[in-house]
Amino acid sequence: MSLNLNALNDEQKKAVEAVEGPVLILAGAGSGKTRTLTYRLAYLIDKKIAKPSEILAVTFTNKAAREMKSRIDELIKKDISPLWIGTFHSICARLLRIEAENLGFSRNYTIYDVDDQVRAIKKVISTLSVPQQLYSAKLIQSRLSRLKNQLLYPDDIENLDRKDGLYEYMPDIYREYQKYLQENNALDFDDLLIKPTELFDNHPEIKKKYASKFNYVFVDEYQDTNKAQYLLIKKLVEDHENICVVGDEDQSIYGWRGADLNNILNFSKDFPKAKIYKLEENYRSNKFILDAANSVVQHNQERIGKNLWTNRDDGDRIKLYASKDDLDEAKHIVEKIHDEMYTKKRSFKDIAVLYRTNAQSRVLEEALHKNAISYNIVGSIKFYDRKEIKDIIAYLKIIVNPADSISLKRIVNFPLRGIGDTTISKIEKFAEIEGIKLFDAMGRVNDIASISPAMSARVVEFHQLINKFIGLNSKLSAVELVSTLTSETGIMHHYKTEYDQYESESRVANIKELFNSIEQFCEERAKEKKDVSLTAFLEEVSLLTDVDTWNSDSNAVTLMTLHAAKGLEFKVVFITGLEMNLLPLQRNSANIRELEEERRLLYVGMTRAEENLYLSYAVTRRKYNQSQSTIPSLFLDELPQELLEFSSGTEQKGAAKKGKGRSRKKKIESYFDHHGSSQVSDDMCFKIGQPVYHATFGKGQVLGIEGSGDKAKITVHFKDEDIVKKLIKQYANLSAVEN
DNA sequence: CAGCTGTATCTTTTT
DNA sequence: GATACAGCTG
Numbered sequence: 136m137s138l139n140l141n142a143l144n145d146e147q148k149k150a151v152e153a154v155e156g157p158v159l160i161l162a163g164a165g166s167g168k169t170r171t172l173t174y175r176l177a178y179l180i181d182k183k184i185a186k187p188s189e190i191l192a193v194t195f196t197n198k199a200a201r202e203m204k205s206r207i208d209e210l211i212k213k214d215i216s217p218l219w220i221g222t223f224h225s226i227c228a229r230l231l232r233i234e235a236e237n238l239g240f241s242r243n244y245t246i247y248d249v250d251d252q253v254r255a256i257k258k259v260i261s262t263l264s265v266p267q268q269l270y271s272a273k274l275i276q277s278r279l280s281r282l283k284n285q286l287l288y289p290d291d292i293e294n295l296d297r298k299d300g301l302y303e304y305m306p307d308i309y310r311e312y313q314k315y316l317q318e319n320n321a322l323d324f325d326d327l328l329i330k331p332t333e334l335f336d337n338h339p340e341i342k343k344k345y346a347s348k349f350n351y352v353f354v355d356e357y358q359d360t361n362k363a364q365y366l367l368i369k370k371l372v373e374d375h376e377n378i379c380v381v382g383d384e385d386q387s388i389y390g391w392r393g394a395d396l397n398n399i400l401n402f403s404k405d406f407p408k409a410k411i412y413k414l415e416e417n418y419r420s421n422k423f424i425l426d427a428a429n430s431v432v433q434h435n436q437e438r439i440g441k442n443l444w445t446n447r448d449d450g451d452r453i454k455l456y457a458s459k460d461d462l463d464e465a466k467h468i469v470e471k472i473h474d475e476m477y478t479k480k481r482s483f484k485d486i487a488v489l490y491r492t493n494a495q496s497r498v499l500e501e502a503l504h505k506n507a508i509s510y511n512i513v514g515s516i517k518f519y520d521r522k523e524i525k526d527i528i529a530y531l532k533i534i535v536n537p538a539d540s541i542s543l544k545r546i547v548n549f550p551l552r553g554i555g556d557t558t559i560s561k562i563e564k565f566a567e568i569e570g571i572k573l574f575d576a577m578g579r580v581n582d583i584a585s586i587s588p589a590m591s592a593r594v595v596e597f598h599q600l601i602n603k604f605i606g607l608n609s610k611l612s613a614v615e616l617v618s619t620l621t622s623e624t625g626i627m628h629h630y631k632t633e634y635d636q637y638e639s640e641s642r643v644a645n646i647k648e649l650f651n652s653i654e655q656f657c658e659e660r661a662k663e664k665k666d667v668s669l670t671a672f673l674e675e676v677s678l679l680t681d682v683d684t685w686n687s688d689s690n691a692v693t694l695m696t697l698h699a700a701k702g703l704e705f706k707v708v709f710i711t712g713l714e715m716n717l718l719p720l721q722r723n724s725a726n727i728r729e730l731e732e733e734r735r736l737l738y739v740g741m742t743r744a745e746e747n748l749y750l751s752y753a754v755t756r757r758k759y760n761q762s763q764s765t766i767p768s769l770f771l772d773e774l775p776q777e778l779l780e781f782s783s784g785t786e787q788k789g790a791a792k793k794g795k796g797r798s799r800k801k802k803i804e805s806y807f808d809h810h811g812s813s814q815v816s817d818d819m820c821f822k823i824g825q826p827v828y829h830a831t832f833g834k835g836q837v838l839g840i841e842g843s844g845d846k847a848k849i850t851v852h853f854k855d856e857d858i859v860k861k862l863i864k865q866y867a868n869l870s871a872v873e874n
Numbered sequence: 875c876a877g878c879t880g881t882a883t884c885t886t887t888t889t
Numbered sequence: 890g891a892t893a894c895a896g897c898t899g
Contacts, residue, residue, distance in 0.1 A: 177887050224889050271883095444877085457875065494885045497890095512889085546875095555875045680889065698887050722885055736887080757882080878898080886890090 138181040138211060139172065147171045150412040151178050152236040154351075157372075157406035158379040159399075163443040164428070165704065168381055172355060173203050173377065176218075179351060190216035191349040191371070195356040195702060196278055197222055216663050219349070223364050225592045225678045227327040232344070233672070237338055238330055243670050245532050245539045247675040250525075252276050252323050256542050259311045265304045266472040275301070275308060282309070283325035284393025286332075311396060318572075320538040323825060328363040335370050346371050349836055355475050357382035357402075357704070361393035364845050369405070376406060385432045386739050388698055388733050396437060405654035406600025417443050417742075419704055421450025427778045428741040433729045455771070456751040458784040460762065461712075462497070464753045465502035466711050467784060471749055472508060472692065475707050479747075483488050483509055485706035487693040491718045493845075496694050503692060513680035515694035523630060523642045524649055528676065530620055532573070535606045535670050540573040552631040554592050561585055562594070573724045574601070600624070614654050639725045697740045708744035710737070713752040713768040725807050737770050754785045769802035 140148050150160050162168035168845035170834030176192060179185045194200040200220045208213055219226060228246065235242045253715075254283075278301060279345065289306040314321065322330065324363040335342035352372050354360065357380035360368070372378040382399045390396065403409045425445050432438070454471075468488060469532070475481040475833055488499055496512055503510045510734060518524060526549055529542040537543075540563075548554045565583050566576035580586060600623070607616055612791055621627040630642040637704045656675060657667045665671070681699050693705070695716075696749040711719055741748060752771070755764045 220888075327889085388887075392889080492886050540880070553875065553877075557875080696887065722886080732887095860881095876899090879896090881893100881895085883893090 137603055138174075138177055143167075143174060144416060146412055146414055147174070149667045150414070153185055153410050153412070154182075155377060157376050157402075157409040159357075159402045159411045159437065160379065160381040160404075161411065161441060162381050162383055162414040163417060163441055164383065164739070165385065165417040165425075166414035166443070167416075167418055168355075168383075168414065169199070169203065169702075171414065171611060172379075172381055173206045173210070176203070176205045176353065178568075180207070180215065181211045182236075184567045186217070186766075187213070187215040188352070189348065189350040190218050190220075190325065191226070191351070192218065192220040192353040193223055193226060193355060193368075194220065195222065195359065195791060197225060197678070197683045198680070198685070199355070200225075201701060208431065215545050216665070217794055221533070222678065222680070223360075223367075224324065224327050225674070227331050227367075227706045230331055231322065231327065231334075232670075233559070234331075234341060236336055237341060238334055240322065241536075243320070243536050245319070245536045245542065246327070246674060247321050247323040247541065248677060249276065249324075251321070251541045252280075254544075255319070255321075256308070256312060257317055258317050258541075259308060260304075263304065263307055263311060265308065270301050270304070271295055275305075278305065278307060279312065280323075281393065283329055286329065286364060286366065287606050301544045319540055319577045320536050321541070325363075326365070326761055332363060332367050332370065334366075337561055350375060350377055352378045352468070354378070354380045355382075356386075356389035357768075358384050358396060358399045359389040359394040360398050361389075363393075365398045375728045376408065378406070384437075385435070385735055386542060386701065387727065388628060388701065388732060388736050388739060390728065400437075400439065403762065413441055414422045415443050417445045418447075419745055420445065420742060421746055422777050423449050423452055424741065424744050425746070427774050428738050430775055431734060431741065431770055432738040435730055435734055438493070451747055452704055452780040453750060453774070453778055454780050454782070455774075456749065457767070457781070457785055458751055458753045459785045460848050461498045461753045461757055462502075463709055463784045464751050465498045467751065468499065468711070468749070469502050469506045469508065471709070472503075473748065477574060479542065481707060482690055483692045484687070484690045487695065487700065487703070487705040487707070487743065488709040488728065489695060489697050489700050489743070490711045491697060491736070492712075492857060493696060493841065495717075498589075499694060499711070502800045503694075509689075509691040511685060511689060511693050513699045517681065518645070518648070519676055520680065521642075525646055527617065527626065527646065530601075530624065530626075530674065531617070531669055531672045534608050534616075535602055537574040537601070537605065538572050543574055547597060550625045552589070552597060553595065558586060558590055560593065565665050574598070578602075588703070605606050608669060613657055613667065614650055615748055616669070617650060617653060624860065634716070636723060645840060656739045689775075693763060697736045700743050701739055704743055704745055706741065706745045707747045707749070709751070711751050712756070713737075713750055713771055714756065714765040715768055715805065717765070718768055718770070719806060721806060730806060732801075734770060734773075737768075766797065766802065766805070769806070770800050772799040772802070846847060 143151060144167070149169070150158065150171055153177075160168070160171065162171065176190065179190065182185055191234060192200075192203070194203060200222065202219055204215065204218070219229070221229070231238070231240075231244070232242055235244055253272045253276050253498070256275050258274065260270075260272065282305070289309040292302060292309065293306045295302060318324070335345075349371055352368060354368060368378065380399070380402060384396060384399055387394060387396050387399070403411065420428070422445055425443060429443060454465070456467050458467055472486060474484065475821075484712060488497070489497060493514060500510065500512065519528065526546055529545040532539050532542040533546070544559060547559060561578050561583055562580060563573060565579075566573045569576065569579075571579075574763075577594050577598040579592045582600070583591075586594070604616065604620055607619065611619065627643070627646065630646065631639055633639075634642065653672060656672050660667045660671065681695070682703075685693070685695075710718075718737060719730055722729060750771070751768050753765060755762050757763075
């Protein structure tokens with residue numbers, strides 16, 4: 136039986152059948168994008184146009200990859216395990232695993248997460264003359280990541296015309312950091328995307344190997360690709376141009392991590408032969424919801440534009456609620472969840488509550504918990520970010536890759552074995568002089584004169600313990616190894632005894648959960664006859680997205696950020712915090728691009744809803760533990776009043792009641808204006824590098840500005856006393872000095 | 875070296 | 890309102 140395309144509409148069918156050459160599918164929200172992509176893949180294989188091994192498919196989450204794979208499986212009932220499908224990060228990790236040696240890494244390299252990166256940066260800047268009290272390792276990490284996302288190298292930064300003090304140090308930090316990572320046989324998240332391109336540039340034969348292997352390349356959510364991802368794909372397909380990308384410029388929400396909208400806007404310039412298909416029929420949302428979402432996103436300038444329509448009924452109006460404060464907002468949501476359940480027979484899993492920042496989840500969680508509404512929270516406190524899990528993972532990383540000194544330092548004194556910072560520093564110094572790895576230096580600790588024999592004995596014992604596990608790794612299954620490890624290192628004992636009963640139980644339960652997930656991983660991979668090594672498990676764990684760990688089958692209300700909601704759908708959606716400076720959220724360098732991205736974020740949220748959409752804002756909201764009054768979001772003014780049903784939990788009268796409070800124009804002005812650093816005509820405007828004068832501290836130079844307006848925190852280095860102070864602009868009585 | 879205590883910073887979104 | 894870190898004490 137051959138594949139039946141009757142389940143598709145005409146445009147979808149055309150997009151499926153156009154197999155050769157570059158294809159751009161512009162797929163509006165809810166237009167059956169995933170379905171089309173799935174059929175296209177199935178079609179290629181079913182018609183024997185391509186073997187599974189010749190196809191590369193990039194999805195946005197691992198969950199999406201899994202689901203797509205099982206859908207294809209259902210459609211054509213063929214073995215598709217040779218198909219490469221996954222996120223950019225996991226596909227790159229897989230490729231680099233194979234080719235690591237050509238890059239000066241070994242196959243068992245470790246993937247560093249943000250936490251590891253920060254530790255590595257701390258180590259690196261401690262050897263450089265970077266003023267550490269000015270530039271935190273965290274700040275440097277985010278700058279470095281941004282540079283890498285833009286595919287900039289240390290040499291490029293040296294040529295950059297930047298006056299920001301940190302950029303003076305960035306090239307050195309960058310070089311040293313990469314060197315340190317290589318010594319640790321580790322790659323960070325950004326390296327995963329960059330290194331394949333580097334590899335292809337330096338080894339044309341390797342590029343050729345993959346370019347000719349992958350005859351057909353698919354990229355989902357193309358609007359969220361960054362420069363590194365774009366170039367990688369471009370290199371892979373430049374010969375055959377069999378590339379199919381799917382995306383929606385209105386759902387581009389990752390500009391802040393380097394995603395470049397131009398990748399999709401310029402697709403037909405990059406590939407002049409491109410065929411373009413527009414999927415404009417929305418099957419997901421009722422008409423009122425779709426109309427409202429459309430009218431919001433129409434305010435954006437930077438878009439191709441499309442006419443998303445639906446055959447569905449009008450449905451209910453969108454409910455807008457003005458709450459007294461964030462607690463009232465949460466209470467209101469609880470009430471409406473009950474309404475939905477009793478009047479519309481919804482179950483918990485039909486419902487999602489979305490917000491702009493993770494911090495907003497706390498109040499919501501408490502309200503749901505108090506009212507016995509079960510919920511799942513996506514993101515926020517990630518399972519694999521918990522201390523007990525991270526520690527065990529660090530042990531596993533060391534076992535797999537003993538060069539990984541970041542992980543080594545994390546666990547060398549956990550559980551406590553009396554090996555402190557001083558001893559570690561001595562061993563590190565020794566390792567550096569001898570030019571050996573930290574772990575190997577531990578084996579030779581007896582050669583270090585300044586370490587006492589008693590201390591040496593402890594270090595040697597630790598070294599032997601790890602060596603023993605390294606030996607066991609090839610003999611035991613992953614689960615056996617982890618269970619031996621947790622008992623022999625004393626981790627299990629530590630968590631059973633060192634905490635109160637409640638905490639102890641939950642930590643031990645988490646560790647057991649880790650055992651389960653390792654077992655599950657091995658079983659699943661064994662079924663597909665794939666690698667079940669510890670390395671493979673660690674890779675999977677490192678590259679999990681928030682949504683990947685979400686159990687969408689369990690009957691619970693889902694709480695997540697608007698970002699995490701991309702690609703999902705729910706019968707009922709609540710979007711909270713529609714306030715200025717929350718949605719849209721403002722940054723120091725507010726510009727039109729960022730405002731439009733915030734608008735798209737709301738659009739993404741609204742289009743998740745199938746039947747009922749609730750919007751809310753709070754007149755006052757607690758922030759930094761302080762209650763602040765808010766201004767309703769300017770996006771609310773962009774919603775057609777006739778589609779709304781307004782209610783209020785506050786006494787406020789007049790314009791505020793309609794969710795307005797002040798004119799849209801004023802709000803837009805305030806969005807851009809709010810920030811001291813972007814003001815022009817203000818003589819109290821400080822720039823980085825600006826010389827200033829203070830009555831008590833004397834002359835100084837501005838090193839950084841945080842926040843905005845009168846409340847901006849200004850970091851100043853006062854030359855005379857050589858001290859660095861953080862001052863609040865409002866009170867500081869600082870004056871700018873002309874150059 | 876370990877454990878305690880006070881303080882700074884955090885809250886944008888994520889692989 | 891938590892958490893990570895620095896700095897101090899035993």
